[in-house]
Amino acid sequence: MVVNSLTFLWFFLVVMAVYYLCQPKKQVQNIFLLVCSYWFYAQIDVKMTGLLGVLTLAFWLMGHGIGKAIEKEKERQASLLTTLSVAVGIGALFYFKYLDFFIGSFVAAANLIGLHLSWTTLHLVVPVGLSFFTFKLMSYTLDIYHGKIERERNVLDFANYIAFFPTILSGPIDRPKPFLKQLKQSRLFIPDNLMSGFRRVLWGMFMKMCIADRLDLYVSAVWNNYEHHSASSILFASLLYPFQMYADFSGYSEMAIGVALMLGFKVAENFKRPFFTINIAQYWSRWHMTLTSWLTDYVFMPLNIKLRDWGTNGTIAAIMLNMTFIGMWHGADWTFFLFGIYHGLWYIPLMVSGQFFKKTKIKVNSHGWPTSPFVMKMVGNYLVVTFGLMLFHSNNISEFWDVLCRLPQAWNGSLFFDMPTLANAAICSIALIYVDIQEEWFPKKRLYLPTWAERWRWELTVAVEIVAILLFGIFDSNQFIYFQF
């Protein structure tokens, strides 16, 4: 069930109606929410619903054990249980997501040195949302161990945190503390939440259906047949791809955040205009923010603390490992491994020059616009990201290499220009860029409306968005890019 589908709309309308009929009985709301979340997950991956339940129960029990051990000051027991929980989380990820990849890579490496192994891969199906909910599970036990939260005594509340249907498929990866706190309060029908949530859902749909899916028509047409396209077409498609990814994943996040808000939950933000950044460190602090902050807290920080006596070299080692994790989190292929390494390498000059440790603020001129040297740096950073995403988009290393090799050979061909697709995408992209510029540089300014229209601002905006989606949207929808992770 795709979030921007009619099926989801009917599902959600029924959920909302019953959910708010249950108010103010928070426990009834929570039980109903949990049933809905599991039903939603079963519609997408019925076979793995059991796995979700078993892992949830296992982590709740381990969290319970860690909490009790800490209360009784049994440090060793708490540490062992925490290690076990991380091993279970990583083990589940490794088994479903990476085992086939490692078997395949091992067999290929053995073949290279003349050992002909007859091992076969297991062709395992990766449970939908696995990378997202295992991270939530692990953050729960780690936070208990580090004294950030108390163990959750109500297993149903914990299960709700893990399976919350707006975020289970592709995040945002919420942390246990703020989410569990919200489950303890009854969610009342608040029109403001409903209106703000609905606007975010619409905006997300606009980003996904009018920009990402439309750009995908062009980008996929070129990338899937790169051997027949000119260098200029490949470069143009590559330059569009980061923007497509942004519209796709940020659009999904907007919808998830909006749906959650309509149910009375505030979940973490996932994007903050990531292309208005001047280096790779700033970019990652604004792109898929919940993944970056998760890895910062649970991978980078502990590593950096352990290696603190090595100075800058310790930080470089921690960053390289952290970025490799980020790359491999996206998928089991060497392209993602290199994608992580590539990003990690861009941190090194920042660390050596000391820029990484200083917060460089983008300077603006007297009109509030960023000055030209900073604009140039933003363009440069976009190009750095683009090259990384060429790796990300390639099905394997040899495809990436083929594409690179084709670039110097195919300069003579003309630029493939699919006018209707690109014109429609351009009109909608201008709207997104306009909104992003306004939020980034002119947050206090609003689009001028005549006095009579000002009181209808919300209604007018919603109407414009709906008309735009109907006019420019693609309705035989693609999956979201991040569903595969």
Added chain:
Amino acid sequence: MERNEILEKVQDVFREELELDDLELTDETTADDVEEWDSLSHVQLVVALEKAFGIKFTSREILSWDNVGDLVDCIAKK
């Protein structure tokens, strides 16, 4: 060393490391209250504090601090 003295010394270290001469720390101050105090500068602060007080923190201690008060308590126990 008295708790107040520890807080004062911690404040001096923070001021020097973060280059913020007029930074005022209280027990309730968190990383959210000081823009320059992020995951990177946190480790630099830890190293500087260990040097200033001649102590060594464990990873778990460092990761469990929620605010300056927790940090001061941790130093006081050493």
